[in-house]
Amino acid sequence: MKSKPFNPRIIALALLVATATGIALFPTLQKAQATQTTHTTHVVPQQSHRIEVVFVLDTTSSMSGLIQAAKEKIWSIATTMASAQENPDIKMGLVAFRDRGDAYITRVFDLSDDLDSMYASLMDFRAQGGGDGPESVNQALYDAIHKISWSSDSNVYKVAFLVGDAPPHMDYQNDVKYPVTLAAAASKGIVVNAIQSGQHEYTRPAWQQIAALGHGEYFQVEDSGNTVAVSTPFDEKLSKLAAELEDTRLYYGDAATKKAQQAKLDANARLREELSSEALARRDTFNATASGKANLLGERELVDAIASGRVELDEIKQENLPATLQAMEPRRQMEVINEQAQRRGQLQQEIKRLSESRSNFIKEKVAAEGGAEDSLDEKIYRAVKDQAAAIGLTYDSDSASY
Numbered sequence: 001m002k003s004k005p006f007n008p009r010i011i012a013l014a015l016l017v018a019t020a021t022g023i024a025l026f027p028t029l030q031k032a033q034a035t036q037t038t039h040t041t042h043v044v045p046q047q048s049h050r051i052e053v054v055f056v057l058d059t060t061s062s063m064s065g066l067i068q069a070a071k072e073k074i075w076s077i078a079t080t081m082a083s084a085q086e087n088p089d090i091k092m093g094l095v096a097f098r099d100r101g102d103a104y105i106t107r108v109f110d111l112s113d114d115l116d117s118m119y120a121s122l123m124d125f126r127a128q129g130g131g132d133g134p135e136s137v138n139q140a141l142y143d144a145i146h147k148i149s150w151s152s153d154s155n156v157y158k159v160a161f162l163v164g165d166a167p168p169h170m171d172y173q174n175d176v177k178y179p180v181t182l183a184a185a186a187s188k189g190i191v192v193n194a195i196q197s198g199q200h201e202y203t204r205p206a207w208q209q210i211a212a213l214g215h216g217e218y219f220q221v222e223d224s225g226n227t228v229a230v231s232t233p234f235d236e237k238l239s240k241l242a243a244e245l246e247d248t249r250l251y252y253g254d255a256a257t258k259k260a261q262q263a264k265l266d267a268n269a270r271l272r273e274e275l276s277s278e279a280l281a282r283r284d285t286f287n288a289t290a291s292g293k294a295n296l297l298g299e300r301e302l303v304d305a306i307a308s309g310r311v312e313l314d315e316i317k318q319e320n321l322p323a324t325l326q327a328m329e330p331r332r333q334m335e336v337i338n339e340q341a342q343r344r345g346q347l348q349q350e351i352k353r354l355s356e357s358r359s360n361f362i363k364e365k366v367a368a369e370g371g372a373e374d375s376l377d378e379k380i381y382r383a384v385k386d387q388a389a390a391i392g393l394t395y396d397s398d399s400a401s402y
Contacts, residue, residue: 071123088291194216241350
């Protein structure tokens, strides 16, 4: 069969179409390349492991020492949980309880990755009420299991820490007793640990049974909490850098979203005013971890949203942009966002370096003083390390984060 000769007109037309298409796509390709360059610098790996932890805390008068310890150490506990190789997402919740006849029986704060706001709520608690021996432990456990928005995912490490010094009232009518509640916890895959404050013999049997039925651990600590508390030469510098890091945040969204964002900023400001430099250093160390990112940034943070590719700047309405950017030209807006991203990266590296120096300083001092095996820090770490292994979380450190 004889082949047909090439038609010069068809060849010319094909070349013309290819050239025109290339010219038309060139700005898009440029934009894609620029976007790719920005994204490569700031992308954070996706996290596939999660921890949900709820503290069920007796806030009656006899618990003043341990409540204060909890206020000081909650960030260390978060950092300890974040130290798994898999960089888990972390949500925390709180159930505060007293007894019938007190100002409240329980107060429930649902799971959230906004640990600052949860912590601000914890700061408001004062040890009051109680005094008659047993407390409303049954109600507290029921609320922790049934009024908290636990995930139904079996691959999430779900854990509650019951903390108190008195046994439950087993004489109350219309009260779901803890064996029933703990059976429900087991069906939901929630582990319940029991931390006894003090050495009251009449409390120990119930606390041990709660831990056994909750498939958790029982341990006893002193009324003071027996936590590791060490000041370091790095605390103040760490706090200063962390405040600068927080200043790199730019928020976008509608009026309702911005109102919620302002509430988070107000909580941040309160923590910076009221926390000790040691507690701030613990918080700032947690925020510098991959797990602490959600607490640091919150919802709809523009610098991270642009860098990660979740949104494009031209997709956001002008009135929903941060007030500082609204009057700028788009090109200048991107320059400001990129400047903040670059500054954020530098600060995070400095904070990471200081956090490591702080951690080494504390571990050396603790070792020189004979170790901290009996501290609340270590007991919680050992429980978390053993229990979280069931969902594939790996903790390599020999000790907790302090």
